[in-house]
Amino acid sequence: MGTINNNEKLIEIKNLKKYFPIKEGFFKTNHVKAVDDVSLFIRKGETLGLVGESGCGKTTLGRTILRLHEPTEGQIFYDGKDITHVDMLPYRRKMQIIFQDPYASLDPRMTVGDIIGEPLDIHKMYSSKEERKNKIYKLLETVGLNAEHANRFPHEFSGGQRQRIGIARALAVEPEFIVCDEPISALDVSIQAQVVNMLEDLQAERGFTYLFIAHDLSVVKHISNRIGVMYLGHLVELTDSRELYKNPMHPYTQTLLSAIPVADPEVSRSRKRIVLEGDIPSPLNPPSGCPFRTRCPRATEICSQVTPELKEYGTEHFVACHNLEV
Amino acid sequence: MAETNNQSLLSVNDLEVSFFTYAGEVKAVRKISYDLKFGEVMGIVGESGSGKSVSSFGLMGIIPEPGKIIGGSIVFEGRDITKMSEKELIKIRGKEVSMIFQDPMTSLNPVFTVGNQIDESLRKHTELNKEQRKERIIELFKLVGINQPEKRIKQYPHEFSGGMRQRVMIAMALACNPKLLIADEPTTALDVTIQAQILELLKELRNKINMSIIFITHDLGVVSEICDKVAVMYAGNIIERGSIDDIFYNPKHPYTWGLLKSVPKINADEHERLIPIEGTPVDLINPPQGCAFAPRCEHCMKICLTKKPPVCQVGENHEALCWLSVKEEFEKEASK
Ligand SMILES: Nc1ncnc2c1ncn2[C@@H]1O[C@H](COP(=O)(O)OP(=O)(O)OP(=O)(O)O)[C@@H](O)[C@H]1O
Ligand SMILES: Nc1ncnc2c1ncn2[C@@H]1O[C@H](COP(=O)(O)OP(=O)(O)O)[C@@H](O)[C@H]1O
Ligand code: SF4
Ligand code: SF4
Ligand SMILES: [Mg+2]
Ligand SMILES: [Mg+2]
Numbered sequence: 001m002g003t004i005n006n007n008e009k010l011i012e013i014k015n016l017k018k019y020f021p022i023k024e025g026f027f028k029t030n031h032v033k034a035v036d037d038v039s040l041f042i043r044k045g046e047t048l049g050l051v052g053e054s055g056c057g058k059t060t061l062g063r064t065i066l067r068l069h070e071p072t073e074g075q076i077f078y079d080g081k082d083i084t085h086v087d088m089l090p091y092r093r094k095m096q097i098i099f100q101d102p103y104a105s106l107d108p109r110m111t112v113g114d115i116i117g118e119p120l121d122i123h124k125m126y127s128s129k130e131e132r133k134n135k136i137y138k139l140l141e142t143v144g145l146n147a148e149h150a151n152r153f154p155h156e157f158s159g160g161q162r163q164r165i166g167i168a169r170a171l172a173v174e175p176e177f178i179v180c181d182e183p184i185s186a187l188d189v190s191i192q193a194q195v196v197n198m199l200e201d202l203q204a205e206r207g208f209t210y211l212f213i214a215h216d217l218s219v220v221k222h223i224s225n226r227i228g229v230m231y232l233g234h235l236v237e238l239t240d241s242r243e244l245y246k247n248p249m250h251p252y253t254q255t256l257l258s259a260i261p262v263a264d265p266e267v268s269r270s271r272k273r274i275v276l277e278g279d280i281p282s283p284l285n286p287p288s289g290c291p292f293r294t295r296c297p298r299a300t301e302i303c304s305q306v307t308p309e310l311k312e313y314g315t316e317h318f319v320a321c322h323n324l325e326v
Numbered sequence: 327m328a329e330t331n332n333q334s335l336l337s338v339n340d341l342e343v344s345f346f347t348y349a350g351e352v353k354a355v356r357k358i359s360y361d362l363k364f365g366e367v368m369g370i371v372g373e374s375g376s377g378k379s380v381s382s383f384g385l386m387g388i389i390p391e392p393g394k395i396i397g398g399s400i401v402f403e404g405r406d407i408t409k410m411s412e413k414e415l416i417k418i419r420g421k422e423v424s425m426i427f428q429d430p431m432t433s434l435n436p437v438f439t440v441g442n443q444i445d446e447s448l449r450k451h452t453e454l455n456k457e458q459r460k461e462r463i464i465e466l467f468k469l470v471g472i473n474q475p476e477k478r479i480k481q482y483p484h485e486f487s488g489g490m491r492q493r494v495m496i497a498m499a500l501a502c503n504p505k506l507l508i509a510d511e512p513t514t515a516l517d518v519t520i521q522a523q524i525l526e527l528l529k530e531l532r533n534k535i536n537m538s539i540i541f542i543t544h545d546l547g548v549v550s551e552i553c554d555k556v557a558v559m560y561a562g563n564i565i566e567r568g569s570i571d572d573i574f575y576n577p578k579h580p581y582t583w584g585l586l587k588s589v590p591k592i593n594a595d596e597h598e599r600l601i602p603i604e605g606t607p608v609d610l611i612n613p614p615q616g617c618a619f620a621p622r623c624e625h626c627m628k629i630c631l632t633k634k635p636p637v638c639q640v641g642e643n644h645e646a647l648c649w650l651s652v653k654e655e656f657e658k659e660a661s662k
Contacts, residue, residue: 001597053517053518053519053520054488054517158606158607160606161606188373188374188544189373189544189546189585189588189589190373190584190585190588190602190603191373191602192588192589192602193588193589193600193601193602193603194602194604196590196600197599197600197602200599215517215518217518217592218589218590218591218592219590221590221592222590222594222597222600242595245592245593255519256518256519258522259518259519259521259522260518260547260592261518261521261522261525261545261547261548261550261551262547262550262551262592262593263546263547263549263550263574263586263589263591264550264574264593265550265570265571265574265575267550267593268550268551273522273526275519275522275523275526276519276522276523279487279489279490279520280487280517
């Protein structure tokens with residue numbers, strides 16, 4: 001969990017949309033509304049968690065903030081400056097990403113040293129070969145590997161070690177903001193804890209700001225200051241991570257929390273589950289009105305007509321729903 | 327713990343499986359034993375590569391090349407599966423024992439309708455005629471919660487979502503009323519709300535048709551939700567087994583301790599630092615001479631480095647493979 005020293009926003013997005021065109025036949029083009037009208041901010045030094053089911057738009061949101069995808073509509077601010085349309089080169093250094101799949105995200109033909117050195121080359125961050133080498137060794141040490149590993153290839157490492165290489169590469173350019181896209185999902189539980197602790201230690205040392213994407217709510221709750229819940233491209237709830245767990249307000253968040261298996265037999269035996277009917281609708285053909293209405297136990301007439309807006313209830317507890325139990 | 331109870335459906339004794347690769351013999355399963363009663367759900371947990379899948383493939387008689395069962399027995403309803411011919415195995419596979427695989431796409435054939443694929447298994451294992459088989463398939467689809475079964479059986483696997491495909495797989499596995507269902511990470515690839523649906527379904531089926539289930543997973547939460555008992559695997563051994571209450575509230579093996587401490591508790595009020603299990607998994611071509619967990623174990627003693635720990639009874643139906651459990655005894659022995 002990050003330490004926030006002042007209330008300054010590092011990242012802010014306003015009404016961000018990302019639609020992907022899909023060709024359907026010769027003349028017709030449809031759109032996948034991967035991210036649909038999302039607004040949020042992340043404070044300096046904060047970890048904002050993002051949860052939601054597969055395909056709900058978490059990765060797309062993270063990548064659009066970094067402008068690895070061009071936004072369809074809306075605005076992105078970095079440290080108060082509108083970066084929606086600017087040349088990203090000066091910002092690339094400050095904004096990094098760690099990927100989900102430690103197997104696929106590293107070039108198998110490059111040595112670990114060159115994988116970590118590449119961003120140093122791109123941003124010309126050394127004045128001699130010697131300095132480059134030392135920087136790489138230092139980075140390897142930072143992530144719990146050592147200098148000898150620099151000459152090896154990715155396939156010689158375990159999943160957890162490869163994820164460390166990915167993290168070292170992201171750290172190379174001394175970023176301020178890091179999108180962690182499911183950085184531990186592909187790892188075994190015992191290794192997950194090692195990586196989570198490392199991300200926390202790095203944040204404490206260097207004041208990083210994280211957008212931490214995952215579908216495992218217990219890990220997200222552990223690492224995040226606040227959590228946003230996404231469903232079909234929409235942000236449906238956003239609040240402090242403990243508040244979200246204690247007082248989930250959106251019907252989807254309530255379901256999600258009750259569906260998480262808890263590693264405690266007493267709790268498993270006694271608690272009541274909300275089991276949803278049906279599958280997540282296709283983002284090619286989202287329901288009218290509220291995106292959750294096809295599975296929502298509380299849906300009424302208005303839900304199919306009007307898309308609920310994110311509104312504040314109490315302090316910094318944002319929910320998008322017409323029929324809250326308040 | 328080998329009970330000679332007539333209620334016992336399955337008893338695995340000292341099962342050993344190795345893969346003979348050109349790098350050497352991979353000792354994937356190293357003498358494991360457990361038993362399972364009718365209607366019982368057993369979880370198998372452990373990190374990747376610990377032998378969960380391979381040990382269960384043995385129950386279906388489908389150890390992939392270059393693997394071999396090199397020792398032990400698998401007694402299913404009084405008969406040893408390891409001694410059966412392929413012809414006898416075919417009669418059991420899919421009928422008495424069925425398996426759900428982690429990735430449904432690898433076990434569903436994309437060029438046949440899902441109805442066709444279930445029909446095939448019914449034709450092989452039952453005497454039902456065409457009409458009866460169709461009725462049975464529709465009944466199965468209803469059982470696993472697939473709406474509009476008449477329409478859905480005519481569709482192809484790619485026309486189903488991930489969760490729906492997993493239901494088709496379950497319907498297929500249940501077609502001949504198996505006595506034992508082996509579910510290999512059936513929900514790992516699914517989202518939590520869909521996972522919750524599948525877990526509820528499996529619980530219901532166990533109660534309805536008294537089916538026994540072996541549930542392979544790396545998620546301790548899932549174990550707590552659905553299992554009666556658990557076997558924890560490490561480096562090809564079952565290092566601890568017992569009821570879920572034994573394992574969650576009174577674990578005896580240092581690896582189990584580590585596993586439980588390394589996952590964040592969703593109900594924690596304060597931020598508690600996670601305690602990872604340091605070190606890396608074992609090389610199964612050259613496993614350590616003594617306890618396989620010794621290089622990562624905080625409690626490692628001298629004896630652990632040289633001698634394999636014995637299976638220790640640490641409670642009723644609760645066993646641990648660890649020298650700590652018999653520390654007093656061997657210390658007494660040594661001081662003599
Ligand atoms: N390049 C693309 N072209 C077309 N559609 C895309 C593209 N990238 C993502 N999508 C679609 O956008 C939606 C959101 O995708 P995204 O990858 O952000 O989901 P996610 O929440 O990260 O899911 P997961 O947890 O499975 O990674 C999905 O329906 C996906 O199929
Ligand atoms: N086809 C194979 N050839 C060689 N080794 C294998 C093969 N399949 C599995 N193994 C080895 O057997 C061990 C146990 O594998 P597995 O049971 O699949 O692990 P888990 O299911 O627990 O992830 C691993 O060391 C794995 O590398
Ligand atoms: S707006 Fe309606 S459909 Fe959407 S979550 Fe609220 S009650 Fe359910
Ligand atoms: S036998 Fe020794 S090394 Fe192995 S788990 Fe027990 S204490 Fe640790
Ligand atoms: Mg993703
Ligand atoms: Mg497996």
